[in-house]
Amino acid sequence: MERAFWQLYRDFFDRAEKKRRWSIRDDIPWDQCNPRVDPAIADVVESFCAVELYLPDYTSKILPVVRPSRGRTWFYANWGYEESKHSLVLGDWLLKSGARTDEQMDDLEVMVFQREWNLPHDSQLGMLVYAMTQELATFLAYRNLRLRLEDRGDDLALNKLLRLISVDERAHYDFFRQSVEIFLKHDRAGTLEQMRRVMHNFAMPAIAALAEGRPRVAAVNALEIMSEDIYYADVYLPILAELNVHRSEMRNRVPVRKSAPTA
Numbered sequence: 730m731e732r733a734f735w736q737l738y739r740d741f742f743d744r745a746e747k748k749r750r751w752s753i754r755d756d757i758p759w760d761q762c763n764p765r766v767d768p769a770i771a772d773v774v775e776s777f778c779a780v781e782l783y784l785p786d787y788t789s790k791i792l793p794v795v796r797p798s799r800g801r802t803w804f805y806a807n808w809g810y811e812e813s814k815h816s817l818v819l820g821d822w823l824l825k826s827g828a829r830t831d832e833q834m835d836d837l838e839v840m841v842f843q844r845e846w847n848l849p850h851d852s853q854l855g856m857l858v859y860a861m862t863q864e865l866a867t868f869l870a871y872r873n874l875r876l877r878l879e880d881r882g883d884d885l886a887l888n889k890l891l892r893l894i895s896v897d898e899r900a901h902y903d904f905f906r907q908s909v910e911i912f913l914k915h916d917r918a919g920t921l922e923q924m925r926r927v928m929h930n931f932a933m934p935a936i937a938a939l940a941e942g943r944p945r946v947a948a949v950n951a952l953e954i955m956s957e958d959i960y961y962a963d964v965y966l967p968i969l970a971e972l973n974v975h976r977s978e979m980r981n982r983v984p985v986r987k988s989a990p991t992a
């Protein structure tokens with residue numbers, strides 16, 4: 730298995746170096762920010778930026794869990810670099826577009842670092858399934874935000890950076906999905922058990938806590954970037970299809986009785 734993870738990582742890294750490297754300074758048309766962008770769009774950008782700002786918790790807590798695997802630890806080293814660019818570029822847009830001031834960005838960072846993110850699952854396999862699901866959901870959230878932006882007057886700088894981030898998120902999803910495939914081959918019953926536990930109770934990190942009690946929640950929800958229906962149709966079902974897992978395998982197992990009890 731470890732040989733398979735290492736190969737997966739080397740292929741991921743080679744492709745990333747060749748096709749996916751981008752520059753915050755040079756690849757975003759910063760002079761084309763739209764100062765009249767819908768404030769609800771900026772609120773979502775701020776929320777995504779906050780989720781990406783939890784990076785120190787994500788990396789520091791997952792590395793000890795995957796410590797025995799060179800393929801998975803090296804992956805997380807590269808993953809952390811890519812994720813670090815996401816909060817940077819989102820924060821730059823919030824400032825350059827005029828949607829937020831320096832003081833507001835300072836307040837956001839203070840708020841983020843007052844909370845601590847903890848691993849939502851206790852097993853390494855559960856965390857792998859969680860990461861796979863979360864990356865696909867994140868890819869969709871960024872893609873849906875870009876589509877709503879295009880409907881509402883657009884902003885060429887934000888459009889381009891959302892496109893670059895979503896390509897990264899999709900690549901992260903592919904790596905985690907292929908890792909889950911390795912586990913399914915090795916231990917199908919155990920992997921299915923973790924898939925049931927994680928995918929039937931999935932929640933995105935921190936967004937709910939961050940948005941809690943704020944008047945912006947309704948405006949953000951109206952953009953329909955992520956919902957239970959979108960999760961089921963665009964995250965849950967496609968993952969099962971790509972992993973060749975039948976929906977019946979995701980039902981909770983009930984022990985079958987050999988003979989019916991007599992009255």
Ligand SMILES: [Fe+2]
Nearest residue numbers: 781812815898
């Ligand atoms: Fe990200």
Ligand SMILES: [Fe+2]
Nearest residue numbers: 864897898901
């Ligand atoms: Fe990601």
